Amino acid sequence: MTLINKLRKGRAIEYVHNDDDIDISTSNEKLALFCTQHQLAYQDALARFGGNESLYYNAMKLFTQDLSLYIKQTMTPTLIPAEISLMLHTLKSSAATFGFTDLALYAKYHDTKLTHYTPVEFNQFIETLLDKLMTNQLLTTTFSEMIETNLQVTHEQDLIPTLAVNDEFMMLYATLMEEVSHYNMNAMKTFMKVAKTLKIIAPQHIELLTKSITELKFKQAEHILAEMHPFLMKTQRECK
Numbered sequence: 001m002t003l004i005n006k007l008r009k010g011r012a013i014e015y016v017h018n019d020d021d022i023d024i025s026t027s028n029e030k031l032a033l034f035c036t037q038h039q040l041a042y043q044d045a046l047a048r049f050g051g052n053e054s055l056y057y058n059a060m061k062l063f064t065q066d067l068s069l070y071i072k073q074t075m076t077p078t079l080i081p082a083e084i085s086l087m088l089h090t091l092k093s094s095a096a097t098f099g100f101t102d103l104a105l106y107a108k109y110h111d112t113k114l115t116h117y118t119p120v121e122f123n124q125f126i127e128t129l130l131d132k133l134m135t136n137q138l139l140t141t142t143f144s145e146m147i148e149t150n151l152q153v154t155h156e157q158d159l160i161p162t163l164a165v166n167d168e169f170m171m172l173y174a175t176l177m178e179e180v181s182h183y184n185m186n187a188m189k190t191f192m193k194v195a196k197t198l199k200i201i202a203p204q205h206i207e208l209l210t211k212s213i214t215e216l217k218f219k220q221a222e223h224i225l226a227e228m229h230p231f232l233m234k235t236q237r238e239c240k
Contacts, residue, residue, distance in 0.1 A: 028214040029188055031146050038139060043215070045099030057147045060140060063098050067137040074130045081122060084129070085114050095136075103136050165197060165235045173232060177225050180218045188213060201235050202228045
C-alpha cells in the first residue's frame with residue numbers, strides 16, 4: 001500500500017526503530033542514526049549554514065512549509081507539466097541544500113524527463129510525486145523535532161561549567177577513552193562533561209573529535225583522544 005493510500009485511510013505514519021536498532025540515549029546519537037537510516041547528508045547540509053544548527057533548524061521549518069505547498073499544488077486537478085517543472089526545479093535545489101539527497105536526485109531526474117511524458121505517464125508520475133512529497137514532509141517534520149531537542153541539549157551543555165584539569169578530570173577522560181575503545185554509547189554523555197575543557201586545551205582537535213563521537217566513529221575518536229592525552233598531562237602538571 002502506498003503512503004498516499006495509508007494517509008487516505010487515516011493511518012498514522014511513524015518512524016520507529018526496529019528491535020535490532022541500537023538503544024540510543026542521547027539526542028546526538030539519535031540524530032546521527034536517523035540520518036544514516038534515511039540517507040540524509042546532514043553534516044554536509046549543516047556546513048552550508050556555517051555549522052549553525054539553529055539557523056539550519058529555522059530554515060528547515062520553511063522547507064517543510066514549502067513541501068506542504070507542493071503537496072497541495074500536486075493535488076490540483078488542473079495541474080499542467082509547466083507548473084510541475086517549476087516546482088521540480090526549485091525542489092531539487094532546496095532538497096540538496098538541506099541534505100535530502102534522494103529527493104533532490106528524484107526531482108532532478110524527473111525535471112529532465114517531464115516534457116517527454118505522455119498524458120498517461122504524466123498522471124502516473126504525479127501519483128508517485130505526491131507519495132514522495134508526503135514521505136519527505138513527514139521526514140522533515142520528524143527531523144526538525146529531533147534537531148529542536150538537540151538544540152535544547154546543546155543549551156544545557158552550555159550551562160555545564162568548565163572543569164579544571166585535575167585528578168577528577170583525568171579520571172573522566174580515562175573513562176571516555178575506555179568507553180570509546182569499547183564502543184560504549186555512554187561515551188556521548190561523558191564527552192559532554194569534558195568537552196568545554198578540551199576545547200580550551202586542544203582546540204585543534206576538538207572539532208574532529210566532536211564530529212567523530214557524534215557520528216559514532218569511535219575508532220577515529222580513540223586515536224584523537226590518544227593524541228590529546230599528552231596535552232592534558234602537561235596541563236595537569238602545570239596546574240599543580
